Amino acid sequence: QVQLAESGGGLVQTGGSLKLSCTASGGTFSRYVMAWFRQAPGKEREFVAAIRWSNAYYGDSVKGRFTISKDNSKNTVYLQMNSLKPDDTGIYYCAADSGRIVSTIAQPTYAYEGQGTQVTVSS
Numbered sequence: 001q002v003q004l005a006e007s008g009g010g011l012v013q014t015g016g017s018l019k020l021s022c023t024a025s026g027g028t029f030s031r032y033v034m035a036w037f038r039q040a041p042g043k044e045r046e047f048v049a050a051i052r053w054s055n056a057y058y059g060d061s062v063k064g065r066f067t068i069s070k071d072n073s074k075n076t077v078y079l080q081m082n083s084l085k086p087d088d089t090g091i092y093y094c095a096a097d098s099g100r101i102v103s104t105i106a107q108p109t110y111a112y113e114g115q116g117t118q119v120t121v122s123s
Helices: none
Strands: 003-007 010-013 018-025 032-039 046-052 055-058 066-071 076-081 090-098 117-122
Touching (some): 003 090, 018 117, 046 076
Parallel strands (some): 010 117
Antiparallel strands (some): 032 090
């Protein structure tokens, strides 16, 4: 069983930056594909980014602005978010899964998910 705990959300102005963290406990962190999803009110859950081994994958709406990274020594995955826009507002969820192949990396069906952290970008 893997437990995930997100932190780092908050309120930021358009153009600002935030860095989210997700710390995992249980399981072998280095073996998991780690991902970030987000959900805005009234919208479906959206893929933001994932990291599988040393390869990073991004949703189209965040490419060039967000960076996902992973520190296996700290069992933590990060999401650096720059040039934030009001459309980036939502609850950001950290997710983990093992054995996930690249073709399914953006599907919100990960085995484990955190409680989420709120990100609000004001215009």
